[in-house]
Amino acid sequence: MTEKDLISGLKELKEIKPRKEWVSLTKHNLLKQESKFSFASIFPYYRYALAGASLIIFVGIFTLSNDALPGDILYSVRKTAEMISLRNSQASLVFDIADRRLNDLAVIAKKDNKKNLQPAINEYQASVSEVAKSLARQDVKKVLENVKKLEDKKISVESLGIVIGEDKEITNALSEIVNRELADLEIRTLTEDNQLILIKVKEDRDAGRFSEALEKILQIEK
């Protein structure tokens, strides 16, 4: 075979081609994962600016909402932020929220802001409802601490001229805790001193003095 024949023969090998279906399938498989439309894919450089701007706006709104009072436009944002943190934190946070509601009421009283008064009272009562639900999950010592703080704050707010009324839900929750603890103590063997304290616990319970009853329960359990 001459060199010319060889070269001519080599050129004939151009006829070697892959299967058409393999060619299509391979291309499809290679590129299929990239076919999703996204704003970022079309504007790749803008996504960083967009993310940055979104973060600034997001942080700005939440910062501005920190001072929003019940009845204000941004109050819902503040409440949402509080609810988000509520789900992710421990039960004592509900007391913090109720405490903040009392602070809001104090601000309203000082500014003599009648427009926000009723919404603020409503919000406080809603927060008290959450406090009441959380009480059963806490130990007696923590319950007492938080209830006492809330009670003291409530008294100071009411001294500014705002009538809040009784926190019946917290009272009911405390009653249940006292009864629960009493049931436990009655089946235990107690010293004579503790037996006397137990009698006083029952007297406080019957008189509706639940915080005092819990304080005595703590004495027994020391």
Place this chain on the structure above:
Amino acid sequence: MVNKRKDFSKIYDEYIDRIYRFVYIKVSSPQIAEDIASEVFSRCWEYYKANTIDNPQAFLYQTARNLVVDHYREKGRTNIVSAEYAVLPDPYDMKEKAHNSSDIAIIKQAITKLSDDYQEVLVCHYIEDLPISEIAKITGKTEGAVRVTLHRAIKALREEV
């Protein structure tokens, strides 16, 4: 990314046949050629997504070369040319010209017996019509070295045929 997909799609369409053929002549198996060719473009696409490729042709052929070398390293060089390839028509759409069919089959068989360097320059220059300068980029040799290799390759092929 949308533009990159478009660009890569064009690269794929332009070179898929050539890369497949380049690999097939070296490995003599359609299935292996498909596997290796797929891998070549997969690697190219992965690289292309994050970088620019100035010379896609050189990139693809270099990748194909490397993968064929890996294939032989893994499998052990087997220079089997089965009778079906020598005698029967190519299963992948190779046009058969009656007066040349046996010559083509013989040449195809003979090429596989040559060294990798010789195979490459023959395939790239005579089958894929690549200029000497481009082959130099793919193989990493000087243009002068490519010319010498090409001359020696043709001579070696004549001896095999």
